[in-house]
Amino acid sequence: MKLSIDRPATECAAPDRNLNRAERIRLAGWPGEKTGEKTKVLAQVRHSRILDVLAEFGALSVSDVAGQLGVSEMTVRRDLAELEKEGKLARTHGGAVRSEQSAEPVSAPAALPGEPSFQLRTVKNALAKQAIAVEAETLSAGARTIALDVGTTALLLARRLQDRQHTKIFTSSVRNAFFLGEGLAEVYLPGGRMRGDEMSISGPAAIADFNTLWFDIAFIGISGLTAQGIYDYSFDDAEMKRVFLSRSTRKVVLCDASKFSCMSLVHVADLEQFDVLITDAEPPGDIAKALAAAEVEVRIASPARKMAS
Amino acid sequence: MKLSIDRPATECAAPDRNLNRAERIRLAGWPGEKTGEKTKVLAQVRHSRILDVLAEFGALSVSDVAGQLGVSEMTVRRDLAELEKEGKLARTHGGAVRSEQSAEPVSAPAALPGEPSFQLRTVKNALAKQAIAVEAETLSAGARTIALDVGTTALLLARRLQDRQHTKIFTSSVRNAFFLGEGLAEVYLPGGRMRGDEMSISGPAAIADFNTLWFDIAFIGISGLTAQGIYDYSFDDAEMKRVFLSRSTRKVVLCDASKFSCMSLVHVADLEQFDVLITDAEPPGDIAKALAAAEVEVRIASPARKMAS
DNA sequence: GTTCGTTCGATCATATATCAACAAAAACAT
DNA sequence: ATGTTTTTGTTGATATATGATCGAACGAAC
Structure with missing residues (x-):
């Protein structure tokens, strides 16, 4: 059993720092200012994170992503399904892997032995x-x-x-x-x-x-x-x-x-x-x-x- | 000893035969025997690792892969069977060898000008x-x-x-x-x-x-x-x-x-x-x-x- | 040939992942 | 505010993956 860090659901967290500038600004303006498209943003944030991890490591598991993003596995699966439909990844049982024709040139060292461990x-x-x-x-x-x-x-x-x-x-x-x-x-x-x-x-x-x-x-x-x-x-x-x-x-x-x-x-x-x-x-x-x-x-x-x- | 992997064909491609198995695995960058932490390894990741080792050394043994990946030998056999069906390797008794036409081009990094990469x-x-x-x-x-x-x-x-x-x-x-x-x-x-x-x-x-x-x-x-x-x-x-x-x-x-x-x-x-x-x-x-x-x-x-x- | 040890694959039981449908919650529109 | 739409979470049924067992097949040594 893979356990991830549990945090209380009620915990107040600071604004997400891990966004690009535009996303961050939009999120930061939530309390007072423009409140358009917020729901979309959160989903897109997840998608972006997922693709980041995939680009970096080539594979991820649903349970890990769910745990670290603080959402249910079902949501992650829906995200993965959507991204798969867009051709941005390939789903597998338990997670997803990078789709082969992925735009980004896969870092050369990843193919070299020595790194996997x-x-x-x-x-x-x-x-x-x-x-x-x-x-x-x-x-x-x-x-x-x-x-x-x-x-x-x-x-x-x-x-x-x-x-x-x-x-x-x-x-x-x-x-x-x-x-x-x-x-x-x-x-x-x-x-x-x-x-x-x-x-x-x-x-x-x-x-x-x-x-x-x-x-x-x-x-x-x-x-x-x-x-x-x-x-x-x-x-x-x-x-x-x-x-x-x-x-x-x-x-x-x-x-x-x-x-x-x-x-x-x-x-x-x-x-x-x-x-x-x-x-x-x-x-x-x-x-x-x-x-x-x-x-x-x-x-x-x-x-x-x-x-x- | 139970070293039963031998490469009848294409000796040239596997010059590392004089390494024992432990050395082979370590060379290939498998994770060490960290039996304590149980990390789920995606099936596709296993396949990728297996092909990595094969691409480098041309041969591997079921028991070693199972041990190093922390999965049962049965699972490894199933992996090998699947990969064999896809033509990515050829199974042998005790393991698998590289199939000949599997000359998949490894990702080529951007070449620096002046000299070959x-x-x-x-x-x-x-x-x-x-x-x-x-x-x-x-x-x-x-x-x-x-x-x-x-x-x-x-x-x-x-x-x-x-x-x-x-x-x-x-x-x-x-x-x-x-x-x-x-x-x-x-x-x-x-x-x-x-x-x-x-x-x-x-x-x-x-x-x-x-x-x-x-x-x-x-x-x-x-x-x-x-x-x-x-x-x-x-x-x-x-x-x-x-x-x-x-x-x-x-x-x-x-x-x-x-x-x-x-x-x-x-x-x-x-x-x-x-x-x-x-x-x-x-x-x-x-x-x-x-x-x-x-x-x-x-x-x-x-x-x-x-x-x- | 024989023996012995190993490896294989079929089968089952178990664990885990997935999906569909629904329920709940949040966000939006009016 | 209210109701509607979208998104997310939960449940249970189904599908898949994995690990263990055991007889059969194989290879090596004799």
Whole structure:
């Protein structure tokens, strides 16, 4: 049984951050201004999210999408049926796959071996992570030097940044670099030994390589967040995260809701040490309080959620 | 042991027979045995994975696929039966092999101008390059520190070296590193900017990182070889090749026969500066003479020869 | 040939997904 | 406000997929 994150149906969620500008504006204007076509928009938002995930991962399951979008499976099936009729995907038992003549050129690395395992891992909370990545991309607009941490969410962000010109991206993740390599951005890696599942380059030499630089913005992935700070499970990666945090004008932490109240091996930093938290759901009360006390801006990038007033 | 998969036909297409099954699966990028998390795998996704492995290795076994995918063998058999009916593979006792006409073109990424795209070159002379890689692997037996150049042939070699323990592999190619990352060998990268189709890290910092080390053996890929020496089309990569050549006990050049008598932009080194040339056919007379004069050992790795181990 | 171990496929039981129809809710129009 | 339309959620029947069993078929070794 695949379980997804349950949230109370009555919970008030912030406006969806994971929309393109036009959609967001329309949604944001709901209380007062123009109220036309709102019902259509929500359905189209779902369709858009579904196609996004499909474009990224090639396949999705009805139950996952239903859980992460907060709608019933029946609704998702109706969405899929409609999209199938438009030829935008192919339905299967349990979900849907990308239709072959899909317009977007399928990313070449997807066809290369080596990726699938990571891809499988990434599917978990795919919608939330992608929404976070979209919000992070917005936040990085204008930044010329970007520090990018290891991790699945960071990889999604990397793929959104890959074609940004005149931008230098610094990452300790060989995996990030590999996928960024297809794009137009300038990619920089530190030197040293590559380790672990994340394919991160760590160690004193790597730290030294990046510790003399200064970044406009840093995006940090973590494995846990509590009122006491952020946590990770790798000593080496934690050290690099600290470098990013200490040498960036703006420090952004990417953290999907499943990591709230999770601790992990290494305490990376306190909440005071970063500026923005991008997540996909309201953090629990104690964390919210601590974040406020630490003057961390919280941005909620919900995959899709009805607005409650 | 129960290794019952054998490929009677098209031995050429499956040169990886000397890998055991675990290695084969890992090479193909299957998820590790994470028995804890039960992730539903869509039937179509399974099919896609199966075809991926077949496209790469030509053969697979039912039990391994079942184990790695976390489904029963019966399900895998049903998958194979269906795919066989579609003509996408041919079943055998214990598994399946690639059907011959399944030469589905893998997605071709946008080619960079100037040189043929990486994937394109991978196909070119694939057999010869595989044979060269096998010979190179033999040559590297016992080496504890290996310098590995960029290029398609080097990548093939990388994949053969990836599970060698207690071995440090130094490469300036992020692509090599990416695929080595799944294995057991220690992988080291220089720091700096990643460039170009080869995804190589180059520049003064990268040169400096590796210029203080000493390698047991270096494997160099080139784009042309004449009596005057070896050539490459990239200034930056050429510089790294010179570093490898100057700081290794044994210097090996990998050069398939299509590169004989080819010149390219940058003259990297003279024939005297390396020890061994691995190729797949007798070099033409003038080059052979020059190689002999330079006391270069020439090893011919014939693709036709059966590669057993 | 024989033996042994493995693999295969038919069948069933179970779990899961789907669909149609209806019920509920929201949005819209008047 | 009221009623109508659209969208969404629920139910139950049906269809499909999966896993387990077991006899039969196969391959390898002798």
